Amino acid sequence: MNVLTEPENTILEGAQRNGIRSYKLNRRQKILIITGFCTALLIGVMIAAQLMSNEGIATNFTQQNLAPSWSHPFGTDWLGRDMFTRTIKGLAISIQIGLLASSVSVVIALVLGMAAATMGEKVDDAISWLVDLFMGVPHLVALILIAVVLGGGAKGVIIGVALTHWPSLTRVIRAEVMQVRTSQYVLVSRHMGKGRWWIASKHILPHLLPQFFVGLILIFPHAILHEASITFLGFGLSPHLPAIGVILSESMGYLAAGMWWLAFFPGLSLLVIVRAFDVIGDNLRLLMDPHSAHE
Numbered sequence: 636m637n638v639l640t641e642p643e644n645t646i647l648e649g650a651q652r653n654g655i656r657s658y659k660l661n662r663r664q665k666i667l668i669i670t671g672f673c674t675a676l677l678i679g680v681m682i683a684a685q686l687m688s689n690e691g692i693a694t695n696f697t698q699q700n701l702a703p704s705w706s707h708p709f710g711t712d713w714l715g716r717d718m719f720t721r722t723i724k725g726l727a728i729s730i731q732i733g734l735l736a737s738s739v740s741v742v743i744a745l746v747l748g749m750a751a752a753t754m755g756e757k758v759d760d761a762i763s764w765l766v767d768l769f770m771g772v773p774h775l776v777a778l779i780l781i782a783v784v785l786g787g788g789a790k791g792v793i794i795g796v797a798l799t800h801w802p803s804l805t806r807v808i809r810a811e812v813m814q815v816r817t818s819q820y821v822l823v824s825r826h827m828g829k830g831r832w833w834i835a836s837k838h839i840l841p842h843l844l845p846q847f848f849v850g851l852i853l854i855f856p857h858a859i860l861h862e863a864s865i866t867f868l869g870f871g872l873s874p875h876l877p878a879i880g881v882i883l884s885e886s887m888g889y890l891a892a893g894m895w896w897l898a899f900f901p902g903l904s905l906l907v908i909v910r911a912f913d914v915i916g917d918n919l920r921l922l923m924d925p926h927s928a929h930e
Contacts, residue, residue, distance in 0.1 A: 663922065666918045666921055666922060667918075667922075669914060669918060670914070670915050670918045670919070673911040673912075673914050673915050674915060676907075676908075676911050677730065677908065677911055677912070680723060680726050680727060680730065680908065681727055681730060683723050684723050684724045684726070684727030685727075687720050687723060687724065691716065691717035691719070691720030691721070692716050692717065692720050692721050692724065692877055693716065694714045694715060694716065695711075695714075695715035695716070696714070696715050697715060698711050698715040699711065699712075699713055699714065699715045700712070700713055700894060701715075702896065703896050703900075707719065708900075709721075709722055709896060709900040709901075710894075710896040710897070710900075712885070712886075712889075712894075712897055713889060713894075718882075718896065718897065718900060718901070719900075720877075721877040721882060721901075722877075722879070722882065722900060722901045722904050724877045725876075725877045725878045725879040725881070725882055725901065726879060726904055726905065726908055728872070728876060728877070728878050728879075729859050729862060729863060729878060729879050729880075729905070729908070730859065730908065732789060732792060732793055732796075732858075732859075732862050732872075733796070733855050733858040733859035733862055734855060735793055736792070736793045736794075736796035736797045736800075736858045736862070737796070737797075737800065737851055737854040737855045737858045738851060739793070739794075739797035740796065740797045740798075740799075740800040740801045740804075740854055740858070741801070741804060741847060741850050741851045741854060743797065743798075743801040743805075744801040744802075744804035744805040744808055744850065745808055745843065745847055747762050747765075747766075747801070747805045747808075747809075748804070748805045748806070748807070748808025748809040748811075748812060748843075749808065749809075749812055749835060749839065749840075749843075750762060751763065751805070751809045751812075752808075752809045752812035752813045752816065753812060753816065753831060753835060753839070759809075762805070762809075765802075766802040766805055766806060769798075769799065769801075769802045770802045770803070774799045774800070774857070774861060775861060775864060775865070777795075777798075777799045778795040778796060778799050778861055778865055779795075779865055779868070779870050781794060781795035781798055781799070782794075782795040782865055782870045782871060783870055787870055787871060787872075787873075788871075788872065788873060789872060791870075791871070792862050792865065792866070792871045792872060795865070796858045796861055796862060799861075800854050800857055800858060800861075804846075804850040804854065807846060807850070808843060808846060808850075811842065811843060811846055812839055812843070815838065815839050815842050816834075816839065820838060821834055821838050821839075824837075824838060848919065849916060849919050849920050852912060852915050852916035852919060853913075853916040853917075853920075855912045855916075856909040856910075856912045856913050856916075859905070859908070859909055859912075860905075860909060862878075862880065863878070863879050863880040863883070863905060864880065865880070866878050866879075866880025866881055866884070867880040867881075867883050867884045868884075869884065879901050879902075879904075879905045882897070882898075882901045883898055883901060883902060885897075886898040886901075
């Protein structure tokens with residue numbers, strides 16, 4: 636029987652500690668795992684919505700008002716429609732509309748932010764006044780007004796969300812451009828005779844791409860929630876679509892009858908999707924932050 640001496644025990648314990656420490660995930664690895672999980676969840680919802688047939692959202696009076704079960708995880712509504720199928724398809728619609736609207740909003744913020752920082756004091760004052768004007772009006776009020784003027788529907792929702800979510804990001808991009816334009820490499824390019832558009836496309840725009848993608852992800856949760864809100868109020872998507880706002884609006888008349896699942900599962904699913912995008916946006920911002928890159 637071999638007996639380890641005290642120095643050998645010390646070496647063995649140190650090796651074990653180092654081994655355990657080597658398997659411990661650092662902050663960046665944890666962020667990547669969480670981001671990958673949330674991304675997989677969102678992609679899974681989109682794929683599931685495409686693979687599901689429309690039979691689940693068809694009227695079936697033989698299965699009216701069924702509580703959640705193995706055959707119908709989210710139950711059925713007063714028309715016998717499967718709520719799980721309706722919820723997944725509604726989430727896919729909300730994701731598509733929110734992604735398109737937030738993309739347009741981020742492009743507006745990018746163009747106005749760069750213009751405010753590079754096209755002179757008068758343009759800067761005009762854009763700053765426009766930003767203050769839009770930020771002074773509550774998003775939901777402006778969104779409803781724009782949607783009503785455009786006749787509602789997907790077009791009204793997309794344009795309304797896109798035109799009301801760009802001001803905050805515009806200020807961030809303007810500040811970034813103001814900082815980049817005074818950097819040494821930009822000043823050198825200017826002394827070498829490079830034009831304003833060349834500097835903007837070669838130096839400033841590549842620097843703004845991280846802010847562009849992070850802003851896109853962070854604006855999306857607001858876009859999807861506002862889309863569901865105005866649809867719930869009757870100013871958004873058509874009632875014939877299985878959108879989350881439509882589902883929640885229709886379920887209000889049946890909650891008093893004890894059909895709690897009509898609002899609970901769709902609402903919870905919407906919050907999960909919104910939270911997933913929030914997590915992705917926050918994690919991307921941490922990954923691109925130079926102060927946390929070494930952790």
